Amino acid sequence: MKRHPFFLMMVSVVFLLLCSQPTKAQTAALPAYKPDINQPILTMDKVRPGMTGYGLSVFHGTKIEPFAVEVISANYGIAPGVGTIWVRCPDERMQLNGVVQGMSGSPIYLWPQDLPKDQCIPGKNGLLVGAFAFGYGRTKDCFVGVKPIELMRDVAKRAQTESIKDIKKSASIGKPQTAAQLINTLTHLAQMQNLPESQLAVLAEYQKLANGPTTAKQISAKQTLPTHLPNNDAVDSSTMTQSMLAPMAITAAPAGFTQLLKPLFEPLGIAPVDAPVGATNADLPAWVDPDKLQLRPGSSLSVPLAWGDTDMAATGTVTDVLTDGTVLGFGHAMSNDGKQGIGTINLPVATGYIHLVMPSNDISFKLGGSARIAGTMIRDENSAVIAVADHYFNSASVNVKVHQYQQPVKTFKYHVARDPQYTPLLSGILPIVSLNAISGAPQYNTVHLNTTITFENDKTLQISRIIPGGAPMEMLVSMLPPISLMANNAFESIPLRSMDVDIKVIPELQTGSIIKASLDQTEIAPGSEVGVNFTILPFGKPERKFRTQFAIPTNTPDGDYQLLIVGARTYSALMLNARPHRTQATNTDQLFEAIKMLNSGVDDSVYVLMQTKDKGLAVGQNELPQLPSSRIALITNPTSTTATPYALWLEKNIDVGMVIRSNVMFTLGIRSSLTEETADAN
Numbered sequence: 001m002k003r004h005p006f007f008l009m010m011v012s013v014v015f016l017l018l019c020s021q022p023t024k025a026q027t028a029a030l031p032a033y034k035p036d037i038n039q040p041i042l043t044m045d046k047v048r049p050g051m052t053g054y055g056l057s058v059f060h061g062t063k064i065e066p067f068a069v070e071v072i073s074a075n076y077g078i079a080p081g082v083g084t085i086w087v088r089c090p091d092e093r094m095q096l097n098g099v100v101q102g103m104s105g106s107p108i109y110l111w112p113q114d115l116p117k118d119q120c121i122p123g124k125n126g127l128l129v130g131a132f133a134f135g136y137g138r139t140k141d142c143f144v145g146v147k148p149i150e151l152m153r154d155v156a157k158r159a160q161t162e163s164i165k166d167i168k169k170s171a172s173i174g175k176p177q178t179a180a181q182l183i184n185t186l187t188h189l190a191q192m193q194n195l196p197e198s199q200l201a202v203l204a205e206y207q208k209l210a211n212g213p214t215t216a217k218q219i220s221a222k223q224t225l226p227t228h229l230p231n232n233d234a235v236d237s238s239t240m241t242q243s244m245l246a247p248m249a250i251t252a253a254p255a256g257f258t259q260l261l262k263p264l265f266e267p268l269g270i271a272p273v274d275a276p277v278g279a280t281n282a283d284l285p286a287w288v289d290p291d292k293l294q295l296r297p298g299s300s301l302s303v304p305l306a307w308g309d310t311d312m313a314a315t316g317t318v319t320d321v322l323t324d325g326t327v328l329g330f331g332h333a334m335s336n337d338g339k340q341g342i343g344t345i346n347l348p349v350a351t352g353y354i355h356l357v358m359p360s361n362d363i364s365f366k367l368g369g370s371a372r373i374a375g376t377m378i379r380d381e382n383s384a385v386i387a388v389a390d391h392y393f394n395s396a397s398v399n400v401k402v403h404q405y406q407q408p409v410k411t412f413k414y415h416v417a418r419d420p421q422y423t424p425l426l427s428g429i430l431p432i433v434s435l436n437a438i439s440g441a442p443q444y445n446t447v448h449l450n451t452t453i454t455f456e457n458d459k460t461l462q463i464s465r466i467i468p469g470g471a472p473m474e475m476l477v478s479m480l481p482p483i484s485l486m487a488n489n490a491f492e493s494i495p496l497r498s499m500d501v502d503i504k505v506i507p508e509l510q511t512g513s514i515i516k517a518s519l520d521q522t523e524i525a526p527g528s529e530v531g532v533n534f535t536i537l538p539f540g541k542p543e544r545k546f547r548t549q550f551a552i553p554t555n556t557p558d559g560d561y562q563l564l565i566v567g568a569r570t571y572s573a574l575m576l577n578a579r580p581h582r583t584q585a586t587n588t589d590q591l592f593e594a595i596k597m598l599n600s601g602v603d604d605s606v607y608v609l610m611q612t613k614d615k616g617l618a619v620g621q622n623e624l625p626q627l628p629s630s631r632i633a634l635i636t637n638p639t640s641t642t643a644t645p646y647a648l649w650l651e652k653n654i655d656v657g658m659v660i661r662s663n664v665m666f667t668l669g670i671r672s673s674l675t676e677e678t679a680d681a682n
Helices: 009-018 092-097 149-159 164-170 176-192 197-211 257-268 422-435 472-487 568-578 588-598 629-635 673-681
Strands: 052-058 064-079 082-088 107-110 127-136 143-148 241-243 246-251 270-275 300-308 311-321 327-329 341-358 364-381 385-388 395-403 410-417 446-455 460-468 496-506 511-519 529-538 544-551 559-567 605-619 622-624 643-655 664-670
Touching: 052 127, 064 107, 082 127, 107 311, 127 149, 127 311, 143 149, 149 311, 149 327, 149 364, 149 385, 164 341, 176 197, 176 257, 176 472, 197 472, 197 568, 197 588, 246 257, 246 364, 246 422, 257 270, 257 422, 257 472, 270 364, 300 364, 300 422, 311 341, 311 364, 395 422, 410 422, 422 446, 422 472, 422 496, 446 472, 460 472, 460 588, 472 496, 472 588, 511 559, 511 664, 529 559, 529 605, 544 605, 544 643, 559 568, 568 605, 568 643
Parallel strands: 246 270, 395 496
Antiparallel strands: 052 064, 052 107, 064 082, 082 143, 107 127, 127 143, 127 241, 246 311, 300 311, 300 341, 300 410, 311 327, 327 385, 341 364, 364 385, 395 410, 446 460, 446 496, 511 529, 529 544, 559 605, 559 664, 605 622, 605 643
8 A cells, every 4th residue: 555645634734733742832834845846866876076065954943054065985885775975064063063963864965067166055056965874973074974865765765655554553563672672771771870689680580571481491590680781981983983863852861860871772773962951841942933844955853752841852854855745864764773774663753943063072963852743754764764744653641740859749741652662761761850850859868659551451550669869770670671561572562551650759768777687586386476576777767676476387397497587679589589480471461460570569668588398380370389299290290391380488578668678587497396395385
């Protein structure tokens, strides 16, 4: 089915007026720009060194301005269907800035060699040769690689064969490796941020889910975590070409947070950059009239990934607009670090504006934002992104209520572009920037994070976390993996429908350590209770004493047992290790139940635990805890791949009102002879 020309334009305009946009109430905008004829082009085989011309881009506001270029050389056929034209940019701005992220797609024009000099006017009379696409960082001059326009128009031809069904479906097709990569990167970052081992253990279980089903024999194999994350800052960018990642401004980010996000976004073709609070948000600058903006060659091509009470948009540039209104941009893929793209895609595109070009010794970038959603990106390949004026994209809603210390309660409302790659990241980031939107938390604080995540299959996941110090990394670890796993798995992609987050900041560190502990006795008869005593020293407060009774079943065999007093995070890690079958899934229902189990701990509790000598048996995720040992041995014969033995634990939890990160272990002797001695004494 061929994509129809824009006879649905009126429907699109109505839809545009009804759906949420990155701006406030809007009036009628200019219709989409459609030239009477396609721009005349100069094919790569006719390019010669020494030819001069100009590029078009926005350096400030919305004005499209020319900048001078001169051809240095060209690479023909460096790979099948690939070529590059090298140009130098003598313009003062380009000499200052070098290559600029956000200029990707800026159209490059060359004057014909026989054109009279007086007609070689910057911004006029040039033939379109291609798009600003990549270059080298940390150089002493500005040299740019140009993607030939004939390759970009080939992508547009392929996009014209996309059916509406395929375009819409692309937003709901996830890939298991996407979740696996995200969780692996989160694990690296968590290690660098010194998150507790118990948090790393939870991430390891998420990684198992991302890796897909395994046999019982594989489940028993010891998992090891990666121990090294390449330092992006250590890469010498002067020795390598850089694809122009699309810069995305993040406002109200905590200190160092944007840098932390880079390994998560750069594989997706996005370069997150810090923006001061108010530098980019849902309100347009006063000088920008969104009704007068169109996607034209040289104009800003914005890709809103989140909008509403903030604006998180990837910034590029329009290269070409065909007579049917099809928009070509970027000169490389947006996704996957500009190396290959993902083919059919479904993301909103918008007109945009630029605050400024930020010069950098490494690589400069544009700081900008979205004006008005103007269509949908439907194709993403290594030569170009393609957009049309029709609105095929969908979004998920994210609502965040913040109870910040000494501030009125504030509710933020957002929409996130629905995409298996981008949605989990943006959904996890929005609560963090919302928390810091008005003011930072006190030096000593605890964040109570309560999240309700609703997926398209109507399943709802509740996540409650207590985070002393409000560490952004712990918030990301709580929210990102579930959304990514449901959207990217081997069974069925279940997108996010909505997420409601309630964040409460307490002006104290609700954390403590167990400083003393004891048992009333170290040996006990089956069927009795042992008194457990422990003392917690809260941060900045006097110590608190707790006591509980721990019951020993009458059928407990004699022997020495380990009795543990642990915090909630360690408890979750122990239970995960004891029940490996719970994080194995063969369908989305089991996947969801496994995710629920991973989020079932109560953070402000202390757990008293004792592993018994009994074993349970799980067939798939179904537990059979009371089977006799003979039946367990029979079912778990060497030819079985679905039955998994698991350890049985006794447990009791005590509400202590704070997060405990320390643990205590005792050896408790169970002696049936003590029962007989008690009976004789009586």
